[in-house]
Amino acid sequence: MKPAVDALADAASFLHVGSRARNTCQWSIARLWPWLRPFGPTLLQATFCATIGASAAILAPVVVGRVVIDHILLSQRVSPAPDFGQQAWTDWLAAQTGAAPLFAACALAALWIILSVICGTISQRLFSQASYMSVGQLRIALFARVERLPPSFFDRMPIGHVLTRVMGDVESLSDLLAGLSSLAGSLAPFVIATTVMLGVDARMTVELTPFILLAALANLAFRRLTGRLYHDIRDMLSQLNAYLHENISGIEIVQSSGREEINLSRFVALADESNRFEGRAVRIETSYYPFIDSLSYLAIGAILWIGGAHIANGATTLGSVVLFIQFSDMLFRPIVALAEQANNLFRARAACERIFQLLDHEEALRCPDVFLPLPNFVRGKIEFKNLCFRYPDGVEALSQINFTVNPGESVAIVGPTGSGKTTLARLVCRFYDMPDGSLFIDDVDIMQISPADIRRRVGIVFQDFHIFAGTIYENIALGDERITLEKAMVAAEAASALPFVQALPNGFATILGDRGHDLSQGQRQLLALARVIARDPEVLILDEATANIDMKTEEIVQDALAKMKVNRTTIIIAHRLRTIREADRIVVLDRGRIVETGSHDHLIAQGGLYKTLYDLQK
Numbered sequence: 001m002k003p004a005v006d007a008l009a010d011a012a013s014f015l016h017v018g019s020r021a022r023n024t025c026q027w028s029i030a031r032l033w034p035w036l037r038p039f040g041p042t043l044l045q046a047t048f049c050a051t052i053g054a055s056a057a058i059l060a061p062v063v064v065g066r067v068v069i070d071h072i073l074l075s076q077r078v079s080p081a082p083d084f085g086q087q088a089w090t091d092w093l094a095a096q097t098g099a100a101p102l103f104a105a106c107a108l109a110a111l112w113i114i115l116s117v118i119c120g121t122i123s124q125r126l127f128s129q130a131s132y133m134s135v136g137q138l139r140i141a142l143f144a145r146v147e148r149l150p151p152s153f154f155d156r157m158p159i160g161h162v163l164t165r166v167m168g169d170v171e172s173l174s175d176l177l178a179g180l181s182s183l184a185g186s187l188a189p190f191v192i193a194t195t196v197m198l199g200v201d202a203r204m205t206v207e208l209t210p211f212i213l214l215a216a217l218a219n220l221a222f223r224r225l226t227g228r229l230y231h232d233i234r235d236m237l238s239q240l241n242a243y244l245h246e247n248i249s250g251i252e253i254v255q256s257s258g259r260e261e262i263n264l265s266r267f268v269a270l271a272d273e274s275n276r277f278e279g280r281a282v283r284i285e286t287s288y289y290p291f292i293d294s295l296s297y298l299a300i301g302a303i304l305w306i307g308g309a310h311i312a313n314g315a316t317t318l319g320s321v322v323l324f325i326q327f328s329d330m331l332f333r334p335i336v337a338l339a340e341q342a343n344n345l346f347r348a349r350a351a352c353e354r355i356f357q358l359l360d361h362e363e364a365l366r367c368p369d370v371f372l373p374l375p376n377f378v379r380g381k382i383e384f385k386n387l388c389f390r391y392p393d394g395v396e397a398l399s400q401i402n403f404t405v406n407p408g409e410s411v412a413i414v415g416p417t418g419s420g421k422t423t424l425a426r427l428v429c430r431f432y433d434m435p436d437g438s439l440f441i442d443d444v445d446i447m448q449i450s451p452a453d454i455r456r457r458v459g460i461v462f463q464d465f466h467i468f469a470g471t472i473y474e475n476i477a478l479g480d481e482r483i484t485l486e487k488a489m490v491a492a493e494a495a496s497a498l499p500f501v502q503a504l505p506n507g508f509a510t511i512l513g514d515r516g517h518d519l520s521q522g523q524r525q526l527l528a529l530a531r532v533i534a535r536d537p538e539v540l541i542l543d544e545a546t547a548n549i550d551m552k553t554e555e556i557v558q559d560a561l562a563k564m565k566v567n568r569t570t571i572i573i574a575h576r577l578r579t580i581r582e583a584d585r586i587v588v589l590d591r592g593r594i595v596e597t598g599s600h601d602h603l604i605a606q607g608g609l610y611k612t613l614y615d616l617q618k
């Protein structure tokens, strides 16, 4: 596993898929197989139907050319070219139904066409089903991966880039797989048509080969020209998404600071860059298709020219020439389909590289092979020993932190903005690795404990509270079945959230918006408290938990917190120093270092940084 710090080196190639990544992911489309494999039987059925449909589609022109034209209309009874039993079938049908041979032949051709349409439709449906089901599973795998990445990953990776991978890139794969089904549907006729043409007139088939080769070469050139381009297009899309996400998330700041024009011009610049790549792709695509079309018309001309000469010297029949003209479409269609799918294929290959880069991303917290268990009941002793911490971008947030929070003690961490208070709380919750120094919970090194175990025992109320779309009850329980509605109500009462929740029309069943916009900041903060109280953690961390609550509510919440703190280790991070005066001990941080420790009275008497900060708030 790669520690968070080392992973920074990968960031650039992650954000803009680099050439190294491109090489290693060359065959990333093949890596889709594990997701397709469960749908193997469906794919087999689809291929079977496609082959039957293709064979039926081939037989219709054979009936028209060999039976209707040669045999019935021109009466060329003795022809060296095979008719694949169609003459015999026509005779049998005519004999069985008493219909005229011409009618029987037309009916047989119509039957083949109907069969090919039915089989084609079934195969298309089966291919599409396999594709959206497998791509759906891949999206789930991506979500599961993203959910488990440590916070250090999201410190570097804009959310928009992640969204592009999980939604847009996966969608490209869906387009590709659906497209491949149509390609499979035209490849089978290609193979069968070539075989039939060789059987009917091998010489004319060989003479037509240069046209097919030319089309294949054009396809290759198209592939080379567009391969890189589709990479750039997807990268640009990812950047646009990231920029959009960033600006919509901070829309209030954007509007209040009047940044609309500046942001718009940046977005326009990104969009222009994206359009430049799209424009090039469109120019290449719109030149390629007419070229292939022209080639197929040239091939028809060549068939008439070569075939006419062959008819004149008796080497072939008019029916065979008509059959070749009909087959020429089947020869060119897969090449056109291949080009169309090349478009999807390149977009999908770029998408695949990005998807598997995310799936393969090994960044994870450093964990031992076997975790040390925490006792059934954690007493709540927390010990920081020579702890230093740098964020992956090199910012030194904490340096030589040494102190112990005793079981049941309430310790306040204070200090100026950016002094490292929140970082300290994040480390106790084990959101990051600690390469320098140690942190112990109940004398067990935190690096030896499972992060999930720690987070079950340590409850944290963040300054920035996130509400998930769902009811108030769901937002308190967060899917934990042990937290019943009754428990959630008790927790809400303890957090002083009960009065406002009960005042809502649907009480605990009230559905909150995507980001909890239908609640005030203070109400959201109270729910955050209720969420943690419901879990009844052995260690409680409050990171500016009452910052958004009015003075009156704060008094109520402080009472609730006072009850919660009894016999429970509590770390309180606060800017409003009057709220932490009652703490057993106050630790003062400045630029990542502990500069003072003691009770409120002791620190005031000492006359240092704490007193300065306290006096500023009087």
Ligand SMILES: Nc1ncnc2c1ncn2[C@@H]1O[C@H](COP(=O)(O)OP(=O)(O)OP(=O)(O)O)[C@@H](O)[C@H]1O
Pocket (backbone or CB within 6 Å): 155, 391, 392, 393, 395, 396, 397, 415, 416, 417, 418, 419, 420, 421, 422, 423, 424
């Ligand atoms: N995710 C991050 N990535 C990189 N640097 C960070 C990150 N979070 C914080 N920092 C930096 O680490 C230092 C300590 O930040 P921290 O948030 O711990 O301070 P704080 O004392 O909690 O500040 P505040 O009182 O403003 O909340 C700051 O220099 C900050 O810029």
